[in-house]
Amino acid sequence: MSVTEKFLSMEYGPAPEDPREALVWLDRHSRKLGHFIGGSFRAPAEGVYFDTFDPSTGEPLAAVSQGSSADIDAAVAAARGALPEWQALSPHARARYLYALARQVQKHSRRLAVLETMDNGKPIRESRDLDIPLVARHFYHHAGWAQLLPQEFPGYVACGVVGQIIPWNFPLLMLAWKIAPALATGNTVVLKPAEFTPLTALAFAEICQEVGLPAGVVNIVTGDGSTGEELVKHPDVDKIAFTGSTEVGRAIRKATAQSHKKLSLELGGKSPFIIFEDADLDSAVEGLVDGIWLNQGQVCCAGSRLLMQESVAETLIGKVRERMSTLRVGSPLDKAIDIGAIVARVQLERIQRLVDQGVAEGATCWQPPSLAMPSRGLFFPPTLLSNVHPTSTVAQQEIFGPVLAAMTFRTPREAVELANNTVYGLAASVWSESINVALQVAAQLKAGVVWVNSTNLFDAACGFGGYKESGYGREGGREGLLEYLEPEWFKRAPRSEAKPIAMDQPPEQEMDSAAPTIDRTVKLYIGGKQARPDSGYSTEVRGADGRLLGEAPLGNRKDIRNAVEAARKADGWARTTAHNRAQVLYYIGENLSQRAEEIAGRLGAVVGREQAGAEVRAGIERVFSYAAWADKYDGAVHNPPFRSISLAMHEAVGTMGIVCPADVPFLGFLSLVMPAIAMGNTVVAVPSETYPLIIGDLYQVFETSDLPGGVVNMVSGRSAELMKVLAEHDDVDAIWSFAGEASSTAAKSLSIGNLKQVFSDEGRKIDWFSSEQGEGRWFLHHATQVKNIWVPYGE
Ligand code: NAI
Numbered sequence: 001m002s003v004t005e006k007f008l009s010m011e012y013g014p015a016p017e018d019p020r021e022a023l024v025w026l027d028r029h030s031r032k033l034g035h036f037i038g039g040s041f042r043a044p045a046e047g048v049y050f051d052t053f054d055p056s057t058g059e060p061l062a063a064v065s066q067g068s069s070a071d072i073d074a075a076v077a078a079a080r081g082a083l084p085e086w087q088a089l090s091p092h093a094r095a096r097y098l099y100a101l102a103r104q105v106q107k108h109s110r111r112l113a114v115l116e117t118m119d120n121g122k123p124i125r126e127s128r129d130l131d132i133p134l135v136a137r138h139f140y141h142h143a144g145w146a147q148l149l150p151q152e153f154p155g156y157v158a159c160g161v162v163g164q165i166i167p168w169n170f171p172l173l174m175l176a177w178k179i180a181p182a183l184a185t186g187n188t189v190v191l192k193p194a195e196f197t198p199l200t201a202l203a204f205a206e207i208c209q210e211v212g213l214p215a216g217v218v219n220i221v222t223g224d225g226s227t228g229e230e231l232v233k234h235p236d237v238d239k240i241a242f243t244g245s246t247e248v249g250r251a252i253r254k255a256t257a258q259s260h261k262k263l264s265l266e267l268g269g270k271s272p273f274i275i276f277e278d279a280d281l282d283s284a285v286e287g288l289v290d291g292i293w294l295n296q297g298q299v300c301c302a303g304s305r306l307l308m309q310e311s312v313a314e315t316l317i318g319k320v321r322e323r324m325s326t327l328r329v330g331s332p333l334d335k336a337i338d339i340g341a342i343v344a345r346v347q348l349e350r351i352q353r354l355v356d357q358g359v360a361e362g363a364t365c366w367q368p369p370s371l372a373m374p375s376r377g378l379f380f381p382p383t384l385l386s387n388v389h390p391t392s393t394v395a396q397q398e399i400f401g402p403v404l405a406a407m408t409f410r411t412p413r414e415a416v417e418l419a420n421n422t423v424y425g426l427a428a429s430v431w432s433e434s435i436n437v438a439l440q441v442a443a444q445l446k447a448g449v450v451w452v453n454s455t456n457l458f459d460a461a462c463g464f465g466g467y468k469e470s471g472y473g474r475e476g477g478r479e480g481l482l483e484y485l486e487p488e489w490f491k492r493a494p495r496s497e498a499k500p501i502a503m504d505q506p507p508e509q510e511m512d513s514a515a516p517t518i519d520r521t522v523k524l525y526i527g528g529k530q531a532r533p534d535s536g537y538s539t540e541v542r543g544a545d546g547r548l549l550g551e552a553p554l555g556n557r558k559d560i561r562n563a564v565e566a567a568r569k570a571d572g573w574a575r576t577t578a579h580n581r582a583q584v585l586y587y588i589g590e591n592l593s594q595r596a597e598e599i600a601g602r603l604g605a606v607v608g609r610e611q612a613g614a615e616v617r618a619g620i621e622r623v624f625s626y627a628a629w630a631d632k633y634d635g636a637v638h639n640p641p642f643r644s645i646s647l648a649m650h651e652a653v654g655t656m657g658i659v660c661p662a663d664v665p666f667l668g669f670l671s672l673v674m675p676a677i678a679m680g681n682t683v684v685a686v687p688s689e690t691y692p693l694i695i696g697d698l699y700q701v702f703e704t705s706d707l708p709g710g711v712v713n714m715v716s717g718r719s720a721e722l723m724k725v726l727a728e729h730d731d732v733d734a735i736w737s738f739a740g741e742a743s744s745t746a747a748k749s750l751s752i753g754n755l756k757q758v759f760s761d762e763g764r765k766i767d768w769f770s771s772e773q774g775e776g777r778w779f780l781h782h783a784t785q786v787k788n789i790w791v792p793y794g795e
Pocket of ligand 1: 165166167168169192193194195223224225226227228229232243244245246248249251252266267268269299300347350398399400
């Protein structure tokens with residue numbers, strides 16, 4: 001036999017990983033595991049257990065506890081009890097615990113990798129080389145943050161007790177992504193792993209014992225969705241962090257809307273994998289294997305939509321098929337396996353159902369014809385759907401299986417349109433040898449992570465998370481820590497309903513007798529033009545002494561719709577340079593200064609002379625402040641431990657609905673609208689319900705300050721009614737509600753449909769005159785979302 005013949009005939013032999021250590025661990029626990037509460041394992045309160053299985057064999061691995069409300073109660077109480085001691089530790093002491101967790105994960109890495117593979121079905125190659133090393137990296141990185149917290153986040157404090165719910169696709173990795181930042185920032189935790197994959201979380205619980213983590217700092221309660229629900233609705237939980245399906249994310253959003261729980265959601269995706277004709281096609285195909293077939297495609301950021309430039313589509317499809325034919329499906333514990341088992345039967349059936357539907361809707365289904373499939377266990381072959389219509393189910397819905405849907409495009413512009421044509425916005429891969437094309441496309445993609453000529457790169461220093469219905473909040477990096485922190489003043493601020501100023505009360509300050517008594521009628525301001533309200537109605541606005549000050553239009557649903565449309569059309573604002581935006585803001589500030597006295601005079605009739613003067617002074621200063629910020633709140637360049645850099649860009653959120661406080665009409669408006677537009681957002685603002693006439697002063701200034709039409713739109717009226725329309729409008733990306741508790745609750749409840757980001761006062765009293773409370777990074781953080789663009793380097 002010649003060397004060539006030998007080489008060609010080389011077959012893979014079996015290369016099984018030894019599962020002994022993991023099995024010994026399971027046996028040590030008698031294959032029956034309780035919850036981990038207050039530092040020790042305990043039996044479930046109601047005595048109910050369920051089995052967790054190895055999906056590649058169907059064998060039960062262990063019985064685990066079904067968490068009830070009593071278990072959640074006990075875990076939350078343990079976390080609450082542990083909070084003071086944990087927070088009293090020095091940053092260095094907390095850092096040492098995180099460091100010890102990282103070390104211990106590394107020491108037990110083999111056991112953890114095997115346990116993960118047995119419980120989840122993913123190839124050992126992946127759990128050993130990707131999942132567990134990243135888990136350790138996460139704890140190391142966050143040990144550093146724990147140490148640096150007071151220096152890097154002055155004025156911020158932990159949320160408190162955090163409830164965390166994670167899915168089954170990266171069980172231990174998702175645990176690390178949740179627990180490491182929570183502990184580093186001084187929170188205590190109750191975590192519920194997914195019902196299909198609870199074992200590594202329980203192994204981690206034991207690691208917490210081994211490092212002597214104070215009892216109650218980490219609690220793990222196993223169970224199904226009902227256990228998760230108990231955790232979500234528990235009144236003593238301060239924050240919920242969730243990763244999983246968009247459907248459950250929506251349910252959690254609804255369940256927390258009436259509470260003051262902070263919420264972060266990492267949800268589904270339908271990420272595009274875009275290949276341009278000038279790409280290195282072979283590398284792109286290798287990337288694609290990782291993009292869609294990693295973890296059997298059960299990855300939220302899987303590159304599940306292949307978008308190919310038409311000129312290379314045929315060649316590419318040929319190469320993809322050829323590569324698919326070499327993929328090996330089989331026992332996940334075999335080190336030479338590419339595709340392991342699907343996590344559970346329901347998931348396998350769901351994948352099959354969606355593939356059938358894709359075919360019924362016209363797609364061509366291709367699977368490697370001579371692929372050897374295991375005779376038992378839950379397996380699905382790698383599958384390519386071509387001729388997929390961009391609107392068909394398989395191009396829009398998350399399949400969460402080893403199924404690729406392929407489409408073509410002609411121009412970069414069409415690629416971007418197709419890529420963004422989804423409710424999701426988690427990740428994207430762009431392949432082109434032209435750095436200009438790749439970065440130009442990356443900038444236009446609505447996704448939280450974009451990989452240039454690469455895919456599925458993750459690091460603790462780089463934020464991960466989505467745009468649109470892929471959720472909000474980030475995990476990893478600085479921005480990930482902010483999800484577990486709150487400004488200290490805000491946490492301590494008293495809750496009080498902002499009262500509209502009562503008309504029958506005597507004015508607090510003496511009225512300025514020089515204040516003009518004109519009967520002033522203002523209009524709405526939409527698309528850069530003054531507009532009459534659709535209803536034709538207006539309301540009388542009276543001063544504190546009962547004098548008629550003027551009439552303000554009563555905007556309605558139609559006016560809000562027009563305003564949103566105008567705001568959308570003005571989205572070029574996000575693409576103007578930060579310098580230009582700064583110039584426009586300075587100009588607004590200057591023009592306001594020229595009218596300061598007039599504005600204060602009119603405003604004084606409602607809020608008193610003293611407040612009016614102070615509002616106008618502070619308001620002008622605030623505009624200058626955000627003009628200054630406009631070109632300074634920029635991103636970062638991360639250096640992850642690969643040959644890549646990651647460009648963390650601060651991008652505008654999009655179109656925002658802003659409901660302004662009633663009692664600080666001028667300063668409140670500027671404190672909210674200016675940071676939003678400084679960062680490139682466009683705005684539909686509902687001004688103070690008490691003094692909507694402020695619109696008139698503002699549009700006169702906007703009209704003379706080079707602010708492009710549509711960037712700021714103002715619709716006065718009944719703020720609760722207008723907020724409802726904004727919250728329900730699918731073209732509005734975020735709601736800022738600063739008109740008191742009821743408004744904040746309503747904003748959260750009404751915007752469940754498209755999972756808008758809501759930023760609100762939570763009914764807390766904000767001192768808009770204080771620059772600590774009324775301006776700065778906290779607002780800018782909410783006015784932006786971070787996009788991480790990964791760019792490889794080297795030959
Ligand atoms: P899921 O979203 O139902 O489960 C995720 C976690 O949420 C689990 O721990 C579960 O017990 C918990 N949970 C379920 N209902 C809950 C509720 N009402 N309140 C609180 N917690 C609750 O995901 P599932 O059913 O396992 O998978 C269904 C589909 O979701 C998949 O086919 C896939 O498309 C998608 N999915 C997406 C993930 C992602 O990371 N984007 C992860 C897992 C699933």
